[in-house]
Amino acid sequence: MTDVLQRESASSVEVDRLAVDTLRFLAADMVQAANSGHPGMPMGAAPMAWALWSRHLRHDPSAPDWADRDRFVLSAGHGSALLYGLLHIFGYGLPEEELRRFRQLGSRTPGHPEFGHTPGVECTTGPLGQGLGMAVGMALAERMTHARHPELTDHHTYAIVGDGCLMEGISHEAASFAGHLGLGRLIVLWDDNSITIDGAVDRSCSDDQPVRFAAYGWHTQTIEDGTDVEAIDAAISRAKADPRPSFIAVRTVIGHGAPGVEGTPKAHGSPLGESVLAQAMQQAGWEYPPFAVPEQVRATCTALAAAGAQEHADWRAAYSALEAGAPERAAEIRRAQDRTLPDGVGDALAKVIADAPRATRQSSQACLTELTRLMPELVGGSADLSGSTGTAIGGAIVTRADYRGSSIAFGIREFAMAAIMNGISLHGGFRVYGSTFLVFADYLRPALRLAALMRQPVIHVLTHDSIAVGEDGPTHQPVEQLESLRVIPGLQVLRPADDAQTAEAWRLALERTDGPTALILSRQALPQLPAGPAGDHPATIELVATGSESSLAAAVGDRLTAEGHVVRTVSVLDRSQYSPDPRATTISIEAGSTAGWRGLVDLAIGIDEFGTCGPGDEVLAHHGFTVDSVLARVREHLDRP
């Protein structure tokens, strides 16, 4: 914020006090009206939120999608009432009636912040730790954007995290990654209130958090009095000045100011009750009606918002200057922001289609290599398996010294990878992919769910997609993963069978802008399927397969045809698009759980047990994935009375 405003608001201790109490009592009022929610966190964390939003946050409430705004992530998402209070007083178009409908069906103030649902909410939080992971992704996206377009990029990412966020494993992965990449524009405030749902934090945790974050290469500070707005302000200023990512431990009291409740787990997840709330107001000298925002607070926020709008206007002028001076680059920036594809994607993908057998992970690598040339906004990498997953495409790796690359070494951190991908996507300006083995999709599943919930078009490249993985054994052989992904609402799951289908899968993934895609790819080489549709000829048997089992199905089909059956063989890229032929006996062949196929076909051939260690071909044979074994199952089915 501008110096003038900073001094003005900093000089007004009274406004600070009023604003902090406004945020506290708005939150308590919301929870009270809903008779449900979490008042304690907002009441304790209101001073740090006010210090940040009044002294530092670069934003324009009239334009929540301004590309160069600061990002604010409430990782402790159960404290949503604090965020709604901030959005309300700063004029984000969240009127009092919405605050009064906190946690009600159809309101814009749901129990946890939901991206796409409320203007100004940068990401969906609540599943603990993921907000921090997304904030790291946003901070990385800022650095990567700055490296490409420094004249248009000057923002920070702020997050407020709770004890739960810091206990979750993803906090380790995300903070370690941020430290490694030196994401100095990331500033994390820890609401250190010593209380979790079950009681005192020291019932289950003794971490020295600042020391831990220092071990990751972060700048760390501790604020002993979490009500001291000036001290928090100063700490944030020091954090901004330091080149490392910053962790600020702020000692707070949960449910601050609520007599008999503050500092205890009772303040965490239940309304204060009318009586306690009245006492708290009295104690604070708060004489306003429910949901009131004092005029001085309103005026201060309006002035701050106006200053933010001016910064936004300055930025727009800079963008216009770029448009005038470098129209192609400006258009590229806009195209990436809009998530539209450049010309030539179809032609580029057509180039990868060849004749020789190869693994679809290799087909995918060929696609990625072509796409990256066309789409500078396409960035990504793997959880330390780039050679295996076909994501080592030779581009420069993003480092702390140079953020211009398009390859990201996520490290052996699947969950953070997926959350960081979400953060990069939410930041905007990029399309992002990440990769690991399909079996380890289990490690990142909570972030994939959140991608689906937030409708972010991230792309997960999941390879080594069946028991054909072979010698690494059952720990590395996915069986149930494919089905478990298909049940996530809004996740597009594509399992291509050859080059052509892999190219099609990449096209579908990139054309989708309102949800995530999982590409399920083989480790082993697969033959190229004959081109052309399966045809609409009448058939008595329809064999349907995906991915690597498509060629097995074709071979089985040939044998059945030779025996006089009229067979159609279908290789489907996306099972949700498959309509079984009602006139035929339908049989699915897929090296994975049959649970979801059983409702589609008459006979589902799959694997509903864990795999086995051994060479891939032998493992497939052991579990019945040979032409003869499948034929025997088919004949047994056809011979049933």
Place this chain on the structure above:
Amino acid sequence: MTDVLQRESASSVEVDRLAVDTLRFLAADMVQAANSGHPGMPMGAAPMAWALWSRHLRHDPSAPDWADRDRFVLSAGHGSALLYGLLHIFGYGLPEEELRRFRQLGSRTPGHPEFGHTPGVECTTGPLGQGLGMAVGMALAERMTHARHPELTDHHTYAIVGDGCLMEGISHEAASFAGHLGLGRLIVLWDDNSITIDGAVDRSCSDDQPVRFAAYGWHTQTIEDGTDVEAIDAAISRAKADPRPSFIAVRTVIGHGAPGVEGTPKAHGSPLGESVLAQAMQQAGWEYPPFAVPEQVRATCTALAAAGAQEHADWRAAYSALEAGAPERAAEIRRAQDRTLPDGVGDALAKVIADAPRATRQSSQACLTELTRLMPELVGGSADLSGSTGTAIGGAIVTRADYRGSSIAFGIREFAMAAIMNGISLHGGFRVYGSTFLVFADYLRPALRLAALMRQPVIHVLTHDSIAVGEDGPTHQPVEQLESLRVIPGLQVLRPADDAQTAEAWRLALERTDGPTALILSRQALPQLPAGPAGDHPATIELVATGSESSLAAAVGDRLTAEGHVVRTVSVLDRSQYSPDPRATTISIEAGSTAGWRGLVDLAIGIDEFGTCGPGDEVLAHHGFTVDSVLARVREHLDRP
């Protein structure tokens, strides 16, 4: 190990050198024979493994299930060839022919160590970080056993972890938990070889690991020369003397001694090749044939094994003395080890069945309260949600000052909770449960999969099991989780509808000794269903439901009956046990994904989209879970031509 033996083996520098090379070349030979696998880790980590196994490990290779043995966990499971080499030379009944069949179908030497498959393998590892989590569980189980039976308990837990283990988030959760509980008998050796699959560790990670572990309250040491057996031995001795859990960073060279390959990612996951292997042997002065174990090494290991067998005999004598002096306690110990249930479990569970409606999480709490009285070996807790999940049953909490309790405060660490549960179960002597909200089963899924793979009878209490969660919104409302659990092979998934079914679910969970169980419980109160079976009368419509939808199904059934249909309503606890009536129109009602129901019934009524924030009843109605909405769906189905 005894002092005499320690001095003997320590004095023999030549035997140390030979033994370390034996382990290195056994591993390289295995990988070479399989033409697949990871030689680098065993070659680098052989000295620390030998230092540990020759100087410290308390074990009896002739009795791998001795309750008071030290536990050794190879968390870096891809280094399995190192473990197989150790088991081979120490006489665990893993003959040379099994080493020669490394990674082959049906061998006892699969690509990653598999519990239950190879004698001496304490747990299945490979999915990174989970070995550390299980080691923490084993170390906690040791302390809890010691607190109850000090005269029979004197063992340590050792783990070797790699860079990948330490990057994974679960390492944070598990190490933080171990530090908090002061698990001083846990000693972790870090194979600090600076290399991951994709390249140098510093490509993706800059953590100061000793500082990080110190922040968790661990004792930390660094060994600069990872080939120095004496230095590692001394560090382990210091670690044992320190009351804190210990972290020993051991600098190693991946693929040590393999010319042109050592110290590079090439050593990680590919065979060395005949030529490099021959050069490595020549360089080491190794003149033995493939898979050879020099006589001095064999003799040393035999002597160490004999000493271990003597310690085991001493322990058996102590147990016999207990049997004589306190036969009931001895019998209790044996019963817990054998996982048999005490008398009276059925009667105890019958006590909880009442008439008033209540949430099944509360029914479960009543069951747990009764069971804990009968079964001192039943231990567990929650990921900081004990008040919500019905696991706050009033027992003493395990603390670093007193491990006698039966309640464990796992903290906000779902994934580590599940891995620690696996470790406690693998340790033996306990039945363990853990709990969180069903939606957060996603966070712990990789460890639940491993429980199923290892056939460990851990019990997951997963509550708040549907969109009826209400105001916390879609982030907290499970939709796809129930189905995603049902596809995990070997996981028993039970969703009770009332007190009687909840009691039955607990009985089934406890009677099962060869695999995990998930209890899926409601947040909201549910009516008690009428007793008795559904009956075998002919029906034209069969309504099937689980858990909270059972009463909805009953109400719908009443309406259909009133309309003249012949209806059977079935409430199933375990869907895998449901056989649809082939003569009836079958309709399922469950507030979750319909994917798995569609193969079972004619019409599956469920929810295949994310939930919505609002009061629970309104959310249910919004998604069609009212009698009228369900009836409309049923009628529409029946009216179809």
